[in-house]
Amino acid sequence: MVFLGFHASHEQIPPSRLLDDVVAAEAAGFDGAMCSDHVAPWGVRQGESGFALSWLGAALARTDFSIGFVNAPGQRYHPVVVAQAYATLEEMFPGRFWAALGSGEAMNEHVTGEPWPPKHERNERLAESVSVIRRLLNGDMVDHDGLVRVHEARLWTLPETPPPLFATAVSPETAGWAASWADGLATVLQPPDALHDVVSAYRSAGGAGPCILQVHLSWAETDAEALAIARDQWSNGVVGPPEAWNIEQPEQFDAVAGQPEDHELREALFISADLEELAERIAEHARIGFDRVYLHHVGKDQAPFLQAARKRLLPRLRELL
Numbered sequence: 001m002v003f004l005g006f007h008a009s010h011e012q013i014p015p016s017r018l019l020d021d022v023v024a025a026e027a028a029g030f031d032g033a034m035c036s037d038h039v040a041p042w043g044v045r046q047g048e049s050g051f052a053l054s055w056l057g058a059a060l061a062r063t064d065f066s067i068g069f070v071n072a073p074g075q076r077y078h079p080v081v082v083a084q085a086y087a088t089l090e091e092m093f094p095g096r097f098w099a100a101l102g103s104g105e106a107m108n109e110h111v112t113g114e115p116w117p118p119k120h121e122r123n124e125r126l127a128e129s130v131s132v133i134r135r136l137l138n139g140d141m142v143d144h145d146g147l148v149r150v151h152e153a154r155l156w157t158l159p160e161t162p163p164p165l166f167a168t169a170v171s172p173e174t175a176g177w178a179a180s181w182a183d184g185l186a187t188v189l190q191p192p193d194a195l196h197d198v199v200s201a202y203r204s205a206g207g208a209g210p211c212i213l214q215v216h217l218s219w220a221e222t223d224a225e226a227l228a229i230a231r232d233q234w235s236n237g238v239v240g241p242p243e244a245w246n247i248e249q250p251e252q253f254d255a256v257a258g259q260p261e262d263h264e265l266r267e268a269l270f271i272s273a274d275l276e277e278l279a280e281r282i283a284e285h286a287r288i289g290f291d292r293v294y295l296h297h298v299g300k301d302q303a304p305f306l307q308a309a310r311k312r313l314l315p316r317l318r319e320l321l
Contacts, residue, residue, distance in 0.1 A: 002286050002321040004314060006030040006306075007214060007296035008059070011041035012233060015050030015058075021302045022059050022067070028310035032066040033059070034100075034214070034294050039076070039108045042236035043257070044250045053085050060093040068097060070168055070186065072104030073129040073148075074122070075112055080153045083136040090159035100186040100212070101130060102168035110248045119242065121147065123177065130165065130181050137162035164209065170241055172201035184209030189216055189269065192288060199289040210291035215282055216269035218298050219305055219313075223273045230265050234298040237268030269298065275312045283320035 006025035008018050022033050037052035052069050059067050073079045082099075089097040103122035110116060117125065125147040135142045136155050144150040167178030168186050175185055175198045185202045187195065199211050216237060218230035230237075235257040239247070247253050265271060272278050286293050295313075297305040 001318065002290065003031045003210075003292040004317055005032045005034055005292060005294035007294045008033055008035040008055075009046075009296060009298070010036050010048060010050045010052060010055065011038050011046045012048055012298070012300050013302070014048055015055045018050070018055065019058055019062060021306070023062050024303070024306050025309075026063045026065050028306045029314045030065070030295075030309070032068075032292075032294075033063070034067065035059075035069045037069050037071050037108075039111055041250050042107075043233075043254050045232055045254075046250070053089075056089060056097070057092070060089065060096055066096045066098065068099055068166075070100045070102060072102050072109065072126075073133065074125040075104060075109040075114055079129040079132040079148055080136065080142075080150055083133040084155055084157075086133070086163050087137060087155050087158050090161075090163040091157055094159060094161070098164045098166060098184075100166040100168050100184075101126060101182075105244065106246050106248050107250075107253070116246065119245070123174070127181065133165065134162070166209065166212065169198060169202070172197045175199070175207070176201040176205040178202065179205035179207030182207060182209065184212060186212040186214065188214045189285070192285060195285060195288050203289070211289055212292040212294065213285060213288075213290040214294045214296060215285065216296045216298055217278060217282075218269060218271045219275070219278060219308065220273055220299070221304075223271070226271050226273050227262060227265065229299045230269060230271050231260070233300065234269055235260055235265070238264045275308060276316065279313055279316040279320055283317060286321055 008022050035052055038049045041049050073082045103126045106116045128146050128148050132142055132144050132150055141154045142150050164183035166184040166186050167182035169175040169178055179202050187198050218226045220226040236253050238260045239256050270278055270281055
């Protein structure tokens, strides 16, 4: 059975209300949740960006299922700081926390004032950060002098078992590279052939653990309303990597996205008023080789979507999968 999760979008919803949403998602029948981790939203109209690590502690305390997040150690986050955060969350909520680690985006990392490195250097920095984090979670005293620097660090509070550290990847090259160190792989919605290549690259390189897909979707009672929600809240979806990695401000994202055509939005995310159609499209992508699928309805009001998910979408997905 494919694990069906809920994505909590800090860029769009204040953390207090998002906390209620994740509680409602568990009640609706989702198997778990994940959240984003941003300093700024993808666009001005999204309008929020709560601190993920503060929210995660509250969300795990208010629910009983697993919750993880996408995190980029190395620039905005020193690896010792996030290792301590991971250890604390896992010690308090054993077996329920995970982190998916990536090389970051300029929108979040530029705030340190440090230069934004090219992709190959960001991957090298991530690899060093992962090594530091794993050693700390194993209880080691760590010194490291490279793209990140660590001086005689150790964690005094450790969980019984370290939490899983997944990798994020949108290309086969990154997925294959991550197979050597990751406990699983997380990626985002792309055309089926592209997703197949990403999963295949990870598995053929010996990648273990779950393969995770995040699906952005827009649902409403009418197709026109679903399209309007997508246009208002997720026009950034038409801006892909590598360009998206190098944009610093929400206003710049808005300018680059412009006013996308309807077909461009429909290529970037699933847009429909038909829950059966959504279920079939989600299931089609899940069958590519994904063990977990996290659904992100891009509307600011999650209540109608969660009600529809409880009554129709999740039961139908479980039938199809």
